Amino acid sequence: MPRNIAVPVIASLILFAAAPLRAETPLQSSALVSSSVEAALPLADKIIVRKAERKLFLMSNGAALRTFKIALGLRPEGHKQFEGDFRTPEGSYRLTRRNPNSEYFLSIQVDYPNEQDVKRARKQGLRPGGAIMIHGQPNTPKKSRDYYANVDWTEGCIAVSNSDMVEIWLMTPPDTPIEILP
Incomplete structure (x- = not known):
């Protein structure tokens, strides 16, 4: 199965694997299946990232719905200052654009840089960088699976x-708001 498989197909597979058998026609529409998956999962109203713990929390009404292990930029300590510093930003942002066809397995953009980030970088005569994403593993891995699971390896993404x-x-x-903490 290709690594960049369309999200509705993935959602259908998740539903199919998790759902009990029902007496329905075998040719259900993908819209019905996708809406069933979305209805079965709670929605987060916030994401919290704790860089020091290497954890991402999907939150709803102050309670964690899910917790995930994460990898960060190659230089994870401190706030991102400029393009190419290999740091993951810290602060309050929002999730914006989604890309099901990125170089990595799915990606959701974080709206870094904000106005403060741009001002800080420009004061230093630098560009703030951008394209900070939450994403899966590379579609074409160059390292072992163990490497991606246990090392901070991104250029600043989560x-x-x-x-x-x-x-x-x-x-x-x-x-969705995302709070990235040290």
């Missing part, structure tokens, strides 16, 4: 396993 990325994708509505 990486999770592919199966975790499916849950994050399905459980976060557009414009």
Whole structure:
């Protein structure tokens, strides 16, 4: 199965694997299946990332719905200052654009840089960088599976396993706030 498989197909597979058998026609529409998966999963109203713990929490009304192990930028300590510093930003942002066809298994963009980030970088005569995402593993891995699971390896993004990325994708509505803590 290709690694960049369309999300509705993934959602259908999750539902099929998890759902009890029912007496329905075998040719259900993918819209029905996708809406059933979305209805079965609670939606997060916030994401909290704790960099020091290497954890991402999907939150709803102050309670954690799910917790995921994460990998960060190659230099994880401290707030992202400029393009190419290999740091993951810290602060309050929002989830914006979704890309089911990225270089990584699914990706959701974090709206870094904000106005403060741009000002800080420009004061130093630098560009703030961008394209900070929550994403799965590379579609074309260059390292072992163990490496991606146990090392901070991104250029500043927040990486999770592919199966975790499916849950994050399905459980976060557009414009979900994300708080990235040291």
